[in-house]
Amino acid sequence: MKIWNDSAVFDRFHPRLFHERGDMRYYSIENVRSQELVVMPDPPQWAMLWGTVFYRSRAFAGTCQRREKSDFLAIEHVREGQLLFRQDGRMYLVEPGDVCLMLPGHCHEFIIDTGSCVKSSLLMVGPLLGDMLERTGLAGSDVLSGVDGGKFEAILDLFRELSADVGWNAAERLGCLSFEVLQLLTHRRTVRAVPAELRKLLDYMESHLEEKLSRELLARRCGCSVPALIRLFRTSLDSSPYRVLTRLRMQRAVRLLVERELSVKEIAARVGYDNALNFSTEFRKRYGVPPSAYRRRFCGM
Secondary structure (H helix, E strand, O other), X not given: OEEOOOOHHHHOOOOEEEEEEOOEEEEEEOOEEEEEEEEOOOOOOXXXXXXXXXXXXXXXXXXXXXXXXXXXXXXXXXXXXOEEEEEXXXXXXXXXXXXXXXXXXXXXXXXXXXXXXXXEEEEEEOOOHHHHHHHHOHHHOOEEOOXXXXXXXXXXXXXXXXXXXXXXXXXXXXXXXXXXXXXXXXXXXXXXXXXXXXXXXXXXXXXXXXXXXXXXXXHHHHOOOHHHHHHHXXXXXXXXXXXXXXXXXHHHHHHHHHHOOOOHHHHHHHOOOOOHHHHHHHHHHHHOOOHHHHHHHHHOO
16 A cells, blocks of 8 residues: 555546436446445344445456445455555555555545456445444554455355355354454554655655666665575565566656656656656556557557
8 A cells, every 4th residue: 555646547537427316426437347246135134244245256447437425435445456545635555465544424436547456345234334443543544454364255155055045043143244354454464664764665666767776776775685685585575676677667657658758758758767668668668568559559649
């Protein structure tokens, strides 16, 4: 998860009103292939917390979903790719392993700006929902890192197994599974903090993407040796300097392509590639199409 500061990308999307009920409004631009959809039985009167629907899907670039004052909690677990998420004006880049909490009564939206995103979603309701969110501290959270994604997916599989059973035991188990989900989100793994010197280095990298940023240069900027730099990236970001730099360059390239002011060759130079062919190869590896095709497909040029 990364804080996102560019609201302009959200403003490019204009979803249409899809559903309205009371104060709740749901807007959508769909570019989604559903992989699995399970609707749970209606909750019994005694149910204090209940998972109503879960689905697994792959959403493609151009997808936008916006909800205003919904009466349920939507839990979105990103498994592959990434999405941009905004809740009450706070914006995030959500990456694999992160979980978005679309809180009841709030205004939130997500968009797939590039590529595609595979995610699992669970909707929850119940008279104890608001109190549980407050008591666990989840009511103050937008995006969670460190959630045990494998366990979350396993709980969804249990929901599926019980969805066709209307017996008392199944209903009781479904209620318990709903509580288990919130416990899982609350007692997540401790997220490693990014050291201050690494945050400064990442800021430097973002502001100098057009330059030759070798490992030796980055190590000097960070005041350490190259092996120590590699260990720092591995322990703090689960990545390498090269992979992080490439990701930053590709994200900048996408923004420049969308702005439509520069040629592909000029964009390659702006993000640190002397050879436009090498840039196009790396871009295609990440987004599935070369930069020129991406611009035509997603930007109308």
